[in-house]
Amino acid sequence: MMDDEEYKHLIRRCIRCSICKWIPQLQIKSKKYATICPAIDMYNFHPYSGGGKIILALALEMEKIKPSEELRDIVYKCTECGGCDVSCKFLNNLEPLEIIIKLREKLVDLGYGPMPKQQQYIDSVKKNNNPYNEPHENRLNWLPEDINIDPNAQVLYFVGCTSSYRRKEMAIAACRVLNAAGVPFNILDNEEYCCGSPVFRTGDINTFKDFMNKNVDAIEAKNIKKVVFSCAGCYDTFKVHYPLYRNYNFEVKHSVEFFNELIENGKLLLTKKVPLTVTYHDPCHLGRNAEPYKEWKGKVVNLMPLISIHVPPKPKRCGTDGVYESPRELLKKIPELKFIEMERIKEYSYCCGAGAGVKSAFPEFALHTAKNRIQEAEDTGAQVITSSCPFCSTNLQDAIHESDSLLKYYDINELLMMAIGITDEKLKEFLGEVA
Ligand code: SF4
Ligand code: SF4
Incomplete structure (x- = not known):
C-alpha cells in the first residue's frame, strides 16, 4: 500500500x-x-x-x-x-x-x-456483520442437512456474506465437492463475519480493521491450518490486505487452487462427462488484484522535474502472480469439457463490473460492463461462462438476462459437481438441453 x-x-x-x-x-x-x-x-x-x-x-x-x-x-x-x-x-x-x-x-x-448507497451497506456491515441487511443468526441458513461438517477439522471453509445470503448455490457446491473428496472441514458458523472487503473498497479503513480482527481471532482460536474460499473477494482480502495490518498463522487458498490440487493428488475423481464448451472469466480479485504486495523500504529520489526513481528499485506489482492456471487446469481436467478462452484474460482480463461498491451505487454502470464481458464470452462460441466469485456470478447473470443471451452461467464448483456426478436439478435440465 x-x-x-x-x-x-x-x-x-x-x-x-x-x-x-x-x-x-x-x-x-x-x-x-x-x-x-x-x-x-x-x-x-x-x-x-x-x-x-x-x-x-x-x-x-x-x-x-x-x-x-x-x-x-x-x-x-x-x-x-x-x-x-x-x-x-x-x-x-x-x-x-x-x-x-x-x-x-x-x-x-x-x-x-x-x-449514500454504499454507506447503507457499511451501516449494515456494522450492525449485522453482513452488507445485505440480513440477520447475522441466519448466516448458515443455506447449509443443507446432509453436508458433513467436522468441528475438529484443520481445514476451514470461509463462506463469505454473498454466498451465505445471495449465492447459496456456490456455498453448497463448494461443500459438496469437499465432502466428495473426503476432506474433513469446519465452518465458523455465527463466528464468521464480513471479511471487510466492502468497507475497505469504499475507504473506511477503521471498520475494515475491526472485521479483520474478528475473523482472524475466530479462526486462530480453532487451531485451523488452512482456510479455503470460493469467493474471490474474501480470498483477496485475506491474502493481500489482512497482512498489511496483521499477520496470521494459517494458509489461505481459493477453492480453484485447493480442488485442482485434490484432483492432481487423486483425491477428487472426475468420472462424469460434461460435454459443454466453456469459457472462464478471471475475477479481478482472484487474478491481478490477488497478487500480494512485495515489501519495499526505500525512498523516491527526484532526478529532474517529472523524472524520479525509487532507491532501491521498488518491485512492480503487475498482476502476473494472480491465480490463473489453477482454474484453467481444473476445467481442462473435466472429461469432454471443451475449454475456450476469451480475448482479454489473466492480468489483462476485463472486469465483470460489480466491484468496489459499483453494483449498489451505480447499477447501470455495473450492467453496462457485464454486458460487454458477456458479449466477449458469446463471441468465443461458448455455451457456458464460468467463474469463481459470487459478485461476478450475480452481475454476469444479470447481464445474460438483460441481453437475452443464450449463454449459461455456472460457478466453477458447480461444473466440478457435474464432473463428480452430483448433478442438481438445474444442471440436469441444462445438460438435457445441450445433449
Ligand atoms: S498510463 Fe494513465 S496513469 Fe499512467 S502515466 Fe499514462 S495517463 Fe497517467
Ligand atoms: S474502473 Fe478504470 S479507473 Fe477504475 S480501476 Fe478499473 S481501469 Fe482503473
Whole structure:
C-alpha cells in the first residue's frame, strides 16, 4: 500500500498518455476488445480513467478544486478492477489503483465518501456483520442437512456474506465437492463475519480493521491450518490486505487452487462427462488484484522535474502472480469439457463490473460492463461462462438476462459437481438441453 509521501509524489508523475485506458498493445487481439477501463467505456471522458483520477487527486491536493459531490461521483465510478494499474506499469510504473484507493480514503476523511448507497451497506456491515441487511443468526441458513461438517477439522471453509445470503448455490457446491473428496472441514458458523472487503473498497479503513480482527481471532482460536474460499473477494482480502495490518498463522487458498490440487493428488475423481464448451472469466480479485504486495523500504529520489526513481528499485506489482492456471487446469481436467478462452484474460482480463461498491451505487454502470464481458464470452462460441466469485456470478447473470443471451452461467464448483456426478436439478435440465 502507498503512504502519504509516495501518494503526493506519484500524483505529480502522470504523463497523460492514456495507456491506462487500453490493455497493453502487445496483448491486443482486436479493436472490439482492446479497452481495459470499464469507467471509460461507460462514461468516455478522461477524468473517469485511472490517469484522469490521478489528475483529480493532484488538483485536490493543490487545492485547484474543492471536494464536491461531483468529484465523489467520478472517483466512485470505478470498480477498482486494477486494469489501469497493470497497463500503466508497462510503460510508466505509476500505481493508479493505489492512488484511487488512497483518494477514496481522503474523500471519506473530508466527509465526501462513500456514496449514500454504499454507506447503507457499511451501516449494515456494522450492525449485522453482513452488507445485505440480513440477520447475522441466519448466516448458515443455506447449509443443507446432509453436508458433513467436522468441528475438529484443520481445514476451514470461509463462506463469505454473498454466498451465505445471495449465492447459496456456490456455498453448497463448494461443500459438496469437499465432502466428495473426503476432506474433513469446519465452518465458523455465527463466528464468521464480513471479511471487510466492502468497507475497505469504499475507504473506511477503521471498520475494515475491526472485521479483520474478528475473523482472524475466530479462526486462530480453532487451531485451523488452512482456510479455503470460493469467493474471490474474501480470498483477496485475506491474502493481500489482512497482512498489511496483521499477520496470521494459517494458509489461505481459493477453492480453484485447493480442488485442482485434490484432483492432481487423486483425491477428487472426475468420472462424469460434461460435454459443454466453456469459457472462464478471471475475477479481478482472484487474478491481478490477488497478487500480494512485495515489501519495499526505500525512498523516491527526484532526478529532474517529472523524472524520479525509487532507491532501491521498488518491485512492480503487475498482476502476473494472480491465480490463473489453477482454474484453467481444473476445467481442462473435466472429461469432454471443451475449454475456450476469451480475448482479454489473466492480468489483462476485463472486469465483470460489480466491484468496489459499483453494483449498489451505480447499477447501470455495473450492467453496462457485464454486458460487454458477456458479449466477449458469446463471441468465443461458448455455451457456458464460468467463474469463481459470487459478485461476478450475480452481475454476469444479470447481464445474460438483460441481453437475452443464450449463454449459461455456472460457478466453477458447480461444473466440478457435474464432473463428480452430483448433478442438481438445474444442471440436469441444462445438460438435457445441450445433449
Ligand atoms: S496513469 Fe499512467 S498510463 Fe494513465 S495517463 Fe497517467 S502515466 Fe499514462
Ligand atoms: S480501476 Fe478499473 S474502473 Fe477504475 S479507473 Fe482503473 S481501469 Fe478504470
